[in-house]
Amino acid sequence: MNSEEQAQGEKRVMQLLVEPLKKRGLAKPTTLTVAGFEEMVRDMCARLAYMSEASLMALEEQVAANPGGKDRDRFPIANLILSWAADIQPPGDGASPLIRAVFAHACGQAALAEGWAPELLAELRKTRRWPGGWALKTIRDAAARSVQRLQDLDARLAREGELAPADREWRDQRIAVLQRCREIAEGRA
Structure with missing residues (x-):
């Protein structure tokens, strides 16, 4: 994946996963600072840039159905989201x-x-x-x-x-x- 494809993929993750989850009302995990949450989102977008639109929409649905936090109103930690993503569309070896x-x-x-x-x-x-x-x-x-x-x-x-x-x-x-x-x-x- 070249740098242009990576940038397009990261933008796709923001549009199809992160922004819809925020619109649903999911907030940052209480264990993270605002800066820490933003860094988690940036890193997650970079790691999920390989995913197709359909897979990202499926992942958004799964994350929305399984929110984190005791009130079930928080983003799950990135590790959990990445694990679900690998189940939906495993990353290629490249x-x-x-x-x-x-x-x-x-x-x-x-x-x-x-x-x-x-x-x-x-x-x-x-x-x-x-x-x-x-x-x-x-x-x-x-x-x-x-x-x-x-x-x-x-x-x-x-x-x-x-x-x-x-x-x-x-x-x-x-x-x-x-x-x-x-x-x-x-x-x-």
């Missing part, structure tokens, strides 16, 4: 600073080099959490069969020059996801 950071880190580079980057990407999309040592080992172990299958298919292709249609389709999809992971690691996604 939209997530976390995913870009993991693939730029040594663990992401190892995943690319060893061929288990697609599984790492899927896990990051699912958990939205930096993977620790145990998680990385689990992901790597779960990917072992797919990594081996790609190596076997590459060897068969080199040897026979052809693959069955199902194998070719699986291989092409895997290579496309690996390429996407490389682009993320290089900052091109």
